[in-house]
Amino acid sequence: MFLKSVFLVYSLLVLRVYAANIMGLSPFKMSVIQPLLSSSKNSQIDCDHHSVKSSKRWDVVDMLKAMAKIDSTVGYEYEVMHWLRDVLEEQGMTVEMQLVEDEHQSVTGLARHNIYAYMGKTRDTSIVVSSHIDTNPEGNIPYHEIGEEIHVRGACDAKGPAAGQIVAFFELWDASIIKEGDVSLLFVIGEEYNGIGMKTAVESLNATWSKAAIFGEPTENKLSKGHKGNFRFDVEAWGKKSHSGYPELGFSAIEFYLRKANTLLNAELPYSPVLGPTTVNIGTIHGGVAANIIPDYVKAEMYIRVADDIEKVKAYVEELFNTEHSQMTIVQYLKPQYLSFDVPGFELIACAYATDIPYFESIDVKKYLYGPGSISVAHTQAEFVTVTDLYDSVIGYKNLITYNL
Template identity: 60%
Template sequence: MFWAFFLYLLAAVAMQVPLREMSLIEFHKAITQIDSEFGNEYEVVHYLADYLSAQGLTVELQLVEEGRENVYAYLGDQRNSKVLLTSHIDTNPAGKIPYHLEGDEIHVRGACDAKGSVASQVFAFLELWDEKVIGEGDLALLFVVGEEYNGIGSLTAVNDLNASWSNAVIVGEPTDNKLSVGHKGNFRFDVNAVGVSCHSGYPEQGFSAVEYLLGRIEHLLQQEFPYSSLLGPTTVNIGTFHGGVAANLLAPSAKAEIYIRVAEDIQLVNRTVDRIFSTSHSNYTIVQMLEPQYLDYDVPGFELVACSYATDIPYFKGKTAKRYLYGPGSILVAHSAEEYILPGDLYEAVRGYKSIVKYNI
């Protein structure tokens, strides 16, 4: 980590540019110490907006829902740009982690997912501007809410922001600073079952929604979905399950949240879910349905990786010439109680984002 940081400073001095990156770690600390779990992004949104405005960028706040806004920033008056750097500012609901250091590791919720990308993208933008690589109409920043649940921030930006990015959109997520060749799609749905409550000593008088829904879920888990040679297997996660009233009553209702990571053929997944859960005793609601994604990775000098998670990148399909997925940190710690990032990874990501931008402007 030290040598990565030292070499980074030498490069900056050699180019005779302002050492804005000296505050990269402080900036990362500032935004990660602001709680921004899904639905609670207001404070970090306005911190980012104020910071970017103070740096001289033109900043817009786009209303997504009441109390929730996206941050859009660019140079001068040109809202459209050749390239867009974007990531999300909401964090997952896996529990708070107070900011602390363990050796070189920075531990805090959002360290890598995805405020590491946010911080690195901001400083990549500022350095490119300092170096006079970019001017008006070359590069914009978009930081969105809601990625961790339903992608509402990116969807709102694509549909209603009235801005365009002709050459490339670069989405920031933890990829270990490798360029992603693609990632799995997702089929996320809520399912409800209805039973008839009665005394548990006389089960023939009722119908247990819990038992019924457990049986339907077991049927789903037994399905064989297509395998992708690039993205691997389709996987199913039963995220939450709730049901019943008491141990001595048959359950009158039950519900579950289910997330399928789709490697191939999302329409088959859709038909399978419909066949299993659209019955006289259960129904389901699709929360999010996004195809597997195959991305651009033509920038020289990067290792490549296929990702098993999903991102907001599907919303940008058809909205730009190329789509890239790249960012600091490991997805393997992103939703855990040990989420962390290394300072050297943040500095490396600044260099990586700059390389991808320069390749596409």
């Protein structure tokens, strides 16, 4: 009987270490009764934490590793948001799934949800802490580590910030520094394209916040003084096909567009002493059928990072591209933001990118932008965040929350 007991204990320990290795956790942070679940859709994801029950608090590094290994390219957020719902519920939060698009509305055929979480029954809180969970469609980055760098899509933009926010919340809760009604968590989808998640939350979540909103993005753990606005639009131009040897018989849509675009690239656009210059990017151009045919159609996606006076920029672009031969369509229009940075102890930074914060324009609270990692690697194949930055971000988020209680 004694030998059977020893063998049983040994077997459980072996299983525990094996499960921990699969899930990227320390075996001593797991309960030996945690079940290992699998899924035919993506066994790697599910072996890494999917629906694993645990009453213990998450370490911020383990939280990021688990979350980032679940693909959430913009439009494909379904699985990660349901995983996050399970995690927050297991940690004792009341969790609401807000439908943003059902499977019929979504171009991917997957329902899309925001998550709103709080303790107890008090939905309206003094502070809301928020991050987007969708990731940029630049391409998958196979999960790997280099020293203390964690390389994976979403490492800093913005699952790293989300992980830091969650861990900061529970550390404050467990220390009885925050109580029911103080802080809620809002995680949204769609930030990387058109902000539909945050827009939906502000318009129809029917929750209120009275003191502060803390947003997560990569700011190198510095407190942002503000960020540029987004003016994202598509341009279509039409012409007439002809043999390229006889261009006078046709009208080149591509040449027409390029001349207009070059005018915009060389224009003097508004400058801000805080946020810097307004910059223009031509993201994509699609048009034409062959090199020896005058093209009769082109479509371009354009993005202006607006530092100041976005109304002036909009009027100029509309006059430039709304013509007899072309038309522009606005995809996103968000004003530059000047943010709160009154919390002592933080280095300051100004950000050239945009966030979901403009959707909070009608909400009269202080707005902060903060998070681990650098925007210089976001949207690239080199995206990463360091372990040190993740742990430091937890401290930073805790300081931002407690200052505003």
